[in-house]
Amino acid sequence: MxxxxxxxxxxxxxxxxxxxxxxxxxxxxxxxxxxxxxxxxxxxxxxxxxxxxxxxxxxxxxxxxxxxxxxxxxxxxxxxxxxxKVRKLTLKPTDLNHELADLLDFFAPEAEAAGVEVVRYFDPDLPTVLLDRESFRGGVLNLLLNAKQAMPDGGQLTVATSGDGEWVLLHLIDTGCGMDDQTAARMFETFYSTKPGGSGLGLPTTSKIIEAHGGEIRVQTEVDRGTRFTISLPVPPRLPGQGGVEREVVLPE
Missing domain, CATH: 1.10.287.130 (Signal transduction histidine kinase, dimerisation/phosphotransfer (DHp) domain)
Known part of the structure; x- marks a missing residue:
């Protein structure tokens, strides 16, 4: 550059x-x-x-x-x-599978109360990625809550990880109501929401958090069939020293 x-x-x-x-x-x-x-x-x-x-x-x-x-x-x-708000991310080498297992244990009572079965498929050979634990957990938790809300009568939520060359992939697949093309196209816009009383900031915030990690988030959805979110995170070519890497990131639109 x-x-x-x-x-x-x-x-x-x-x-x-x-x-x-x-x-x-x-x-x-x-x-x-x-x-x-x-x-x-x-x-x-x-x-x-x-x-x-x-x-x-x-x-x-x-x-x-x-x-x-x-x-x-x-x-x-x-x-x-x-x-x-301005976020300072402290990116540290993290076992994504372990982090997700911990988050899903935390989410389990809420999922059970909503009649949502959570299925895990974790790649045991997943490379280590750089994460800011607090912000990443918040972003993924928002997706889990969205999936639960998309299945008001219960359903199945699959959480899977896989490796893809220089990327680590996280898939969240629900059997909920899905979205039409217009909603899917606008879901990451600030203040856009289809929920009564929704702020329209949850998904844009999650998107900015993933981008701040050098990753991206994609969505595939079909009405009455469900939704798949895929988060791609880069595999670092060289892990940093102890203490991580601190990066100041701004997350407005």
């Missing part, structure tokens, strides 16, 4: 960093008065409950509606802050 190109990339990264910080500051400025509004609505509800009457009951329903909307906005802001 030439010095001119490196300089241009650095300027772009600096601009992204500044945008992320400004967006985060704005979100925090919104969260502070929103918290005050939620507190005052709670106090108002308590005052109304002290004097029950048909009129007061109507007022309580209106207060409950406003509280619900405040809660939704709070969740949206939390998701946005998670999406826009």
């Amino acid at each position: 030439s010095e001119q190109t490196t300089s241009a990339v650095q300027r772009l990264m600096d601009q992204y960093t500044e945008i992320a910080r400004l967006a985060g500051a704005l979100a925090h400025e919104i969260k502070n008065p929103l918290s005050t509004i939620r507190l005052n609505l709670q106090l108002l509800a308590e005052d109304i409950e002290d004097e029950p009457s048909p009129h007061q009951h109507r007022s309580l329903r209106r207060v409950a509606t406003m509280q619900s909307e405040c809660q939704r906005l709070q969740g949206l802001l939390d998701d946005f802050l998670n999406f826009a």
Whole structure:
């Protein structure tokens, strides 16, 4: 990479960093008065409950509606802050199979409660990859939760790993409702969601996390047949020394 190109990339990264910080500051400025509004609505509800009457009951329903909307906005802001923040990834040599086994053990009670059978097919000869454990787990967990939500009546979720030359592949295959072509084409767009009350930031955040690891995420889906997510992670040509590699990555769109 030439010095001119490196300089241009650095300027772009600096601009992204500044945008992320400004967006985060704005979100925090919104969260502070929103918290005050939620507190005052709670106090108002308590005052109304002290004097029950048909009129007061109507007022309580209106207060409950406003509280619900405040809660939704709070969740949206939390998701946005998670999406826009500057991430420092500490990439360390990691056994992907072991990491997935640990995550699936954590996810197991939720899957069982939803009637979802989790099937594991792990390649025992999988090469080591470089991962930031916290961010990668968060990204994959989001995909697991999406798969569970796509199977409201239960189903099967297959989690498989395999090697492909210079890449390690992670497949997550569900037997859920699937997606039409329009939804599949837009699923990684920020703020696009088909879920009532969804923020539309979960999948874009997961995509940015995978990209920050030098990988990519692909999707194959068919309505009423299910969805397959495939995550590709590069196999490092040479493992770093102890302590890992620290890289500052910005994840806004």
